[in-house]
Amino acid sequence: MGKIKVVRNIENVDLVGLLDTLASTIDSQVDFGTTVIEMIIDNPRDEFIDSTLIVLLRDYLELLDGISVLVRQGCSEAAIPIIRATFEYYLSILYILQEESYKRALSYQVGTLKAKSRELNKTNVKGGGRKFKRTLEKNSYKVTFKGTDNTVKLTALRKLLNSEPFKEVNIEWDRVQRGMTVPPNWYSLYNGPGNIQKLADRLGVVAEYELLYRNWSSKIHGTDSFRNLSNRGLKQIRMPESIQLVCTWAMTWTHKITIELITLYKPTERAAYFIFYLGIRDIYKNVTSRKPLILFKE
Structure with a gap:
C-alpha cells in the first residue's frame, strides 16, 4: 500500500468558522430544550x-450536546453513531405523544423495570449468577466474578411490577413475551409495532429509517471501513464530509419534538419558541438546503 499519513487537523480557517457556527446553533437548541423540561x-x-x-x-x-461537541471539531463520522441513537429517542418521544400516552409511558417504565430485573438476576448468586460466571470464564483474560445476593432487590421489583399502575402493563408484557426468546420492545405492547422499522412506519418517518438509520448501521457494526480509502489515500480523521447530513437531522428532529412538547405543555410559549427559531432560521435553511455547505475533492 505504500507510506500513508493520517491527518487529523482542520487548517481551513473558513471551515473552522462554519463548524463553530453549526455547533453553536445546536448548542442553542440544547439550551432551549432544557427550558422545555x-x-x-x-x-x-x-x-x-x-x-x-x-x-x-x-x-x-445529552446526545444532541455530544453531537455539538463533535461537529465543532469536524468529527462528523464519529457523530453518526450518536445521531443514529438520537433517532431512537426521537421515535420514542413521538410515539408517546402520538396517542394513548398514559399506556405508552407506563410501557416504557415497565420495560425499564424489566431490564433492571434481568440485570439483577444475571449477577444474582441465587439466580442466574452461576451461568453468568461460566460465561465469563470463557473470556480471553481472567475476570473475577463473585456475584451478589440480589434477592431482596428482585423481590421488591416484582412487588412493584405487580402493583398499580404497573400491574396491567406487566401482564401485557408477559403476554407479548410468551414464546419469544428475547424480551419485547416496550413499544410493542398493546398491539404496537414489533421493531424499530415498524415503529418508524407507524409514525410516518419510515423514509428516515430506510435512508438514514439503516445506512448508518455499518458505522455502528464496523462493516464499511473501506469507504475511508480513496484515490488520494486514507481520508483524514476529522473529515467533515457528513457534517451537513448530521446537522440537518439533529436540527430537524429537535425542532419537531420541541414544537410538539411546547404545544402539549405550554402552548402560550409557542410564540417565544418561534422568536428563538427566527434567530437560527437562516442557518437552518442553509444546512437543510440541497446546496452543499462544503465542497470536497475526490
Whole structure:
C-alpha cells in the first residue's frame, strides 16, 4: 500500500468558522430544550407521562450536546453513531405523544423495570449468577466474578411490577413475551409495532429509517471501513464530509419534538419558541438546503 499519513487537523480557517457556527446553533437548541423540561415540570399533566418524557428528553439533549461537541471539531463520522441513537429517542418521544400516552409511558417504565430485573438476576448468586460466571470464564483474560445476593432487590421489583399502575402493563408484557426468546420492545405492547422499522412506519418517518438509520448501521457494526480509502489515500480523521447530513437531522428532529412538547405543555410559549427559531432560521435553511455547505475533492 505504500507510506500513508493520517491527518487529523482542520487548517481551513473558513471551515473552522462554519463548524463553530453549526455547533453553536445546536448548542442553542440544547439550551432551549432544557427550558422545555422546565415547562413540563411546571405544567404537569400526568406524573407517569411527564416523568417518562422528561427522562427521554434529557437523554436526547445529552446526545444532541455530544453531537455539538463533535461537529465543532469536524468529527462528523464519529457523530453518526450518536445521531443514529438520537433517532431512537426521537421515535420514542413521538410515539408517546402520538396517542394513548398514559399506556405508552407506563410501557416504557415497565420495560425499564424489566431490564433492571434481568440485570439483577444475571449477577444474582441465587439466580442466574452461576451461568453468568461460566460465561465469563470463557473470556480471553481472567475476570473475577463473585456475584451478589440480589434477592431482596428482585423481590421488591416484582412487588412493584405487580402493583398499580404497573400491574396491567406487566401482564401485557408477559403476554407479548410468551414464546419469544428475547424480551419485547416496550413499544410493542398493546398491539404496537414489533421493531424499530415498524415503529418508524407507524409514525410516518419510515423514509428516515430506510435512508438514514439503516445506512448508518455499518458505522455502528464496523462493516464499511473501506469507504475511508480513496484515490488520494486514507481520508483524514476529522473529515467533515457528513457534517451537513448530521446537522440537518439533529436540527430537524429537535425542532419537531420541541414544537410538539411546547404545544402539549405550554402552548402560550409557542410564540417565544418561534422568536428563538427566527434567530437560527437562516442557518437552518442553509444546512437543510440541497446546496452543499462544503465542497470536497475526490
